[in-house]
Amino acid sequence: MLGVVIELKSDLHRCLQQAREVVVGKLCGLGEYDVRRPLTTTGTNLLGLVKHLTGCEAGYFGEVFGRPFDEKLPWLQQEDDPVVDMWATSAESRSEIVERYHRVCAHADATIAALDLTAVGAAAWPSGPVTLHRVLVHMTAETHRHAGHADIVRELVDGAAGMRAGVPNLPERDAGWWHQHRHRVEQAARRAAEGG
Template identity: 65%
Template sequence: MTETKSSTEAGIEATFKKDLLTYLQDARDALLWKLEGLSEYDVRRPLTPTGTNLLGLVKHATAAEALYFGETFGRPFEAPRPWITGEAEPNSDFWATPEESREEIVGRYRAACAHADATIAALPLDAVGRVPGGRSTVTLHHGLVHMTAETQRHAGHADIVRELVDGVTGQRRGGENTAPGDEAWWAAHRARVEQAARTAAGEPAPRA
C-alpha cells in the first residue's frame, strides 16, 4: 500500500526538486551556449590529448540524461548509449561523426532534457529505478544529484575548451562571473600567476 505524503512532505519534495532542477538547467544552458557563434570545425575539434570537444560533451550529456531519467525508470528515450555501459565503442559518446549534424545532436539533447524533466515531474524523489548494465538500484533523488553534478562538471570542461578556441569565457552570455578586464589586463594577470607559480617552485623568472 502506497503511503500518501503530507502536504508538508510534498512541499519539501517540491522544493528539493526545484533547487536541483535549477542547478541542472543552469549547467544544461551553459553547455549549449558554449557552442554558439563557432564554426562547424571549432565545435568538433579536440582541444586536449584525450580529445575533449564541445559537441562531444553535448552528445555525452544526452546519453547520460537518457540513461538516468529514461530506461532507469522504465521510460526509455532513444539516444546514444554511454560507452561506459559496455554497449558502445569506447568513448563513442564523446565525439561527433561527420554524419551527425550539430542540429541533430543539439536537438536530441534538448529532447532528452525535456524527457528527463517529464520523468522528474511524474515520479517522487524516492522512486526506485535500476541503471542499465547491471548496476545497483538508484532513487530519482540520487539520479538528480548525479546528473546535476555530472552536467556541471562537463559545463566546466566546456568553459576551458571554449576559452582555448576563441578566448570566450563566462558562465553565461556576456561573461557573467568572470572578472572584468581587457586583453592587456588578462595578459598581466596571467603573467602574475605564472610568476607566483615559479616563485613557489623556486624556479627562475622567464626571460623577457
C-alpha cells in the same frame, strides 16, 4: 515537510537546467571545426560533451526508471569505439546532436516532474537500486562537471570565458588586465617551483 521536498526537487532541477544551458551555450558563435575540435590529449571537444550528456540523460532519466527515451541513440550500437559518445563524426550534424539533446532533456524533465524524489529505479552504474533524488544529484554534478570542461575548451578555442552570454560570472576587465593577471599567476608558479 512536503514543501521542503518539493523545493529541494525544484532546486536540483533548476541547477541541472542551468548546467545544460551552459554546455549548449558554449557552442554559440563557433563554426563546425571549432565545436568539434579536440583540445585535450583525450579528445575533449564541445559537441562531444553535448553528445555524451545526451546518452547520460537518456539512460539515467529513461532506462533507470522504466521510461525509455523513444529514439535510439545510434552511437550506442558501435562497440568498436569505447568513447564514441565523446565526439561527433563528420556525418553527424551539430543541429542533429543539439536538437536530440533538447529532446532528451525534455524527456528527462517529464520523468523528474512525474516522479517523487523517493521513486526507485534500477541503474547499471552504480549497480542496483537508486532513487530519483540520487540520479538528479548525480546528473546535476555530471552536467556541471562537463560544463566546466566546456568552459575551458571554449576559452582555448577563442578566448571566450564566463558562464554564458549575459552572465559572465567573471570580473569585468579588459584583455590587457587578463594578460597581466595570467603573467602574475605564471610568475608565482615559477617562483614556487624554484623554492620561493
